Amino acid sequence: MHKKIIDDLYDVIIVGGGVAGLAGAITAGQMDLRALLLEKAVFGGSVAVLETIDEYPGVEKIGGWELTQTMVKQARNSGCLLFDSKEVTGLQAEDDSRFEVQCHGGDRFQAGSVIVSTGGRPKLLGLKDEARFAQKGIHTCAQCAGARYKGREVVIAGTGRFTVRAALHLLELGCRVFFITGEAKIFGDVSLIKKLLSHKQFHFMGGSHVTKLSGDKYLQEIEVTDLVSGDRERLAVAAVFVYRGIVPESSFLAAQKDAQGFLLVDENVMTSLPGVFAAGRVVHEDLPIQVLIGAGSRAALSAAAWLQ
């Protein structure tokens, strides 16, 4: 059951309704904080579209949608108020104990503390014609769009722990997978990497980059350049799945960040702004969701301690 808005001042406002924000919302509600979660799009964030999560402790296999919508239900049941389609555009400290959160369209909300869990948007390759092929051969999620390319030649371009699962997913769909990365090796779960390397449809192309895209309406061919020799090769492929990490959604917050915009936090996940906490992928780019969920919960505990 929803709690009523008693007055205009919340204990905590959570910005971003992915898994980190939802975990923060559940914990905040359970501690009886007057909590409000603002999500600019749909609750669940990037996890909501993942077909299967099979590394969450205690849960053998669960769909991303099922996991996140269960979290939404738990957050509501705990008493947190959740608004979707509310994009936060600014955050201002009104005084020592009050923040104002501003939304696109003019809505303003006030709280004694804030948790930022806004994740990030995928980085692309930065190539000409990339936007033209968006969803027509250029994708950022193999688990979401891979099924369209069953049995065809596809590319994983980039690095990071999610590439391994993405490549295995595409192999399971009968694809021939070219793994193109500037690195000399693949990073991730060693047992899964061994599985990848022993698959006859898997081709590792380390030390190289995708440098050109071509095709009419849909992507048909790419150019791959060897970073050492400069040699170029053309490959006929139906899709490139880009895994180059994210650009964190932190521009609305005037807190300390690293050079790429990830928010810096202390051991209590507090940012450089006292009373403003941060959790999830806006802080750590490449950690498994169970860690980010823990951090979201941790942020709510820290916010409660801060309010006291």
Ligand SMILES: Cc1cc2nc3c(=O)[nH]c(=O)nc-3n(C[C@H](O)[C@H](O)[C@H](O)COP(=O)(O)OP(=O)(O)OC[C@H]3O[C@@H](n4cnc5c(N)ncnc54)[C@H](O)[C@@H]3O)c2cc1C
């Ligand atoms: C293709 C792909 C595959 C992956 N596979 C795995 C996997 O197998 N295992 C794993 O552990 N992780 C995986 N991940 C990573 C995982 O999805 C992320 O780590 C996780 O989603 C991060 O959660 P989050 O809550 O921090 O951010 P997000 O899920 O990005 O959620 C952030 C939310 O904040 C909202 N938001 C952003 N800005 C604003 C704003 N200004 N105002 C209001 N709301 C805002 C967004 O709309 C979004 O809903 C994968 C990611 C991708 C892209």
